[in-house]
Amino acid sequence: MLSFINFFMKNNELISKAQEVLNNNYQEKGFTIPCKGLYPFQWNWDSGFIAIGFAHFDMEKAQKEIKTLIDSQWSNGFIPHIIFHNETDTYFPGADFHKSNLSPLANNNVPTTGMTQPHVLGFTLERMYEIAENKEEILDFIKTTIDAVYTYSLYFYKYRDPLNEGLAYIYHNWESGTDNSPIWDDIWSTMESPQYTFERRDTTHVDASQRPSNEEYNHYLHIIEVAKKYNYDDAKIAEFSPFLIQDPLFNSMLIGSNQSLIRLYEKIGGNEDKIATLQAYTEKSIQSFNSKLYDEELGAYCHYDLKKNKLIRFVTSSSFAPLFAQVPDKKRADILVTTLLEKFGNEDQYLCASFDPTSERYKPKQYWRGPVWINLNWLLYHGLKKYGYDRIAERVKNDSIELIQKNGFYEYFDARKEMHQNNTAGYGGNNFSWSAALLIDLLSE
Template identity: 35%
Template sequence: MINIENRDAHLIEEAKATLIKNDLGGYTVPTHGLYPFQWNWDSAIVALGWLPFDEPRAWEETTSLLSAQWKSGMVPHVVFHKHSDTYFPGPDIWGVQNSPDSTSITQPPVLASVIKILFEETEDRALAESQIKTIVPQLIDYHLWWYKQRDPENTGLVVSYHPWESGMDNSPAWDAALEAVPCVDWEYTRRDTSHIDASERPHKKEYDRFLYLVDFFRKMNFDDTLIYQDCPYRVNDVSIISILHRATKDLLTLCEKIGVSNDQTAYLVKRLDLTEGAISKLWCSETNMFHSFDTRSNTMCKARTSAGLLPFFAGLVSEQQTQPLISVLDKWLEHSTYAISSTHPDDPNYEPQRYWRGPIWIHINWMIAIGLEDYGFSQQAQRITEGSRACIYKSGFNESFHAETGARSGGADFSWTAAMALYWLLPNTTEKG
């Protein structure tokens, strides 16, 4: 019989080694080759992995990301700190004239929630106090950008302009909305399928539209007003809305702790109220789930995905919605020892190993589990935690995991999975040093 304590200790050392291997000096790549740059929500999650054994490095991960913040307040989804030809599209395609080079879109803003954790759990209080004074104003600017530029009509629900912003690139939730986007009219060579089998990656028809949108942003000169008016893809993404809502609450808690109270924080409070009043638009009584909404066609994105559980993380599930949504989750969890698939197994677009159309993503599980605990559903939270742990016991630190077997899916030696192991799944035997 395997000694569980020895197994966990070995995994912890492997997880640390994975982060160290992927560290390029102040920022951590998700994995070499496939993703050779700094990704926004990856780095936020990765900071939690550094926290148990290298507090200064955890903070550095976040400040490195924020070093690429635009004057508008936007924090880009990829920062191109160093040249690499193993990824496409690179800075030449994006056409952004910033230093450092970056993309022109963002990603789910989990960063403020992570910073709150860093601030509360860093043992070196002098370090935490010195970092937070610089970071909080940057986070405020980022959240103000989200609300003002991505919801200029004050609907309470921000919009996304690209599936890559969701982080859930080829989720079936975007299928219909993407159909309205033209295909790019130039030839290109993908790099992702040279690292990972094509059966695990988005289809070319999706990439054609992804790249059309990249071209569109550049042609609009990255003007937020023009893009809001004319972007052919404009979606109320329930995952982004949920993560932003939780992050804004966490940011306001940080502001209170360090004595920041002004017109900006008052505005953020009002935006929370707006979202709480608007979130019911994303609830579907037919599926008993939350869904994203295509604002161009005024239709709900009916695919059943794990994004529809993230309102638990945000605290946006009403008393009337709670039990129906939990009933959906309970049946979902019956499908596999490994939990939880990114697309519901009964959804017609479910593919257990194709990127965001089925595989399990550990950082999403972490957020869902936190939300379930907040609502008092400890049994379901524990089931997701155990399923996540089973994934890393079975296959190590991979980008994602086959929804039914727990086998590797996507890239290997993956930073955010190693980070989740260190911070969440194997915390009791992790020691700082």
């Protein structure tokens, strides 16, 4: 009984600290920054995860988070990855570099980027509904926002699927959410990007060894310049961008959000046409996903390079995101979990590293080249639960909690357990919002 009381008190203390992180990062204009200094604006998928955390203790802020994000939507349904609500010189590249107003479809009320991020808004709304005590009240809110989220889903199939196969492309590595993953290395090696003159802001807040290199930034900026040249026209980007990828994480989030929107529309009633549209797109997506993005030899889903017409054959944490959207059948899910445990699941490692720990490209301290991220663990936890892998799901959940208990609410964490002896293996931004938000949600399970 005493051990249970201690466990309960420790969790309550952790939840209180997480709530404090979210409240401190919340801004007067109705959005939450990922963390102070390093990320001073509103980020798309961050806001979705943040709203899930707020929903547990401040539903009004959760709703404002979503409403503020949706208010940045472009006329074609696109929702950008950064919304520049405020002016600051602590981040590069900012609004002046992106120049979203080059697009005739851009939102004229607020400057944004011309790229997006994984579509988490559908399942964010559904999770808010599940959390809410007053179901009628939250459903009223969802009614005011769901059509915008539906239009966001449709945007990808109308404008980002040139082969009409139900798989959306990303044209920038930042759209993947996994910014400097080693899966992009071979693409960079073939690109001849200009050498830009710029002043990094991120490395004034975080050790440069934990961030992308200046050479990588040249490639990042070059891709944006290509998009700007064509005024962020998706068809032109598909034709001329040197980077065009079908990403398993990105498309899993799209499918997962579609599935949530279908269930929410069924609760609202009277939306049979939208439900049918989403079902048709989702079925096509899953079929193409399994026929095109799965690598039999690796036993995992991989990224597909549309410029070279081939799979990028590496296993990452994104490889397991299809479990969340229930893309694989049970037989293939068994293979995925076997791959997860064989490559990522050694007892001396926390689950789940962002890149294959058995690869020579694995760098466990550098951003998306190896560290554990709480948002990917949250997705993996729920994906494993959907297939009945409860024991492994609990390991993912407990590893996530332990990483935060030992180090604090950091952006990402070293996967090697030996590095946590002095509780200094949390990296990137501290007091990071989605780490706090998703911890609250995991502890509510």
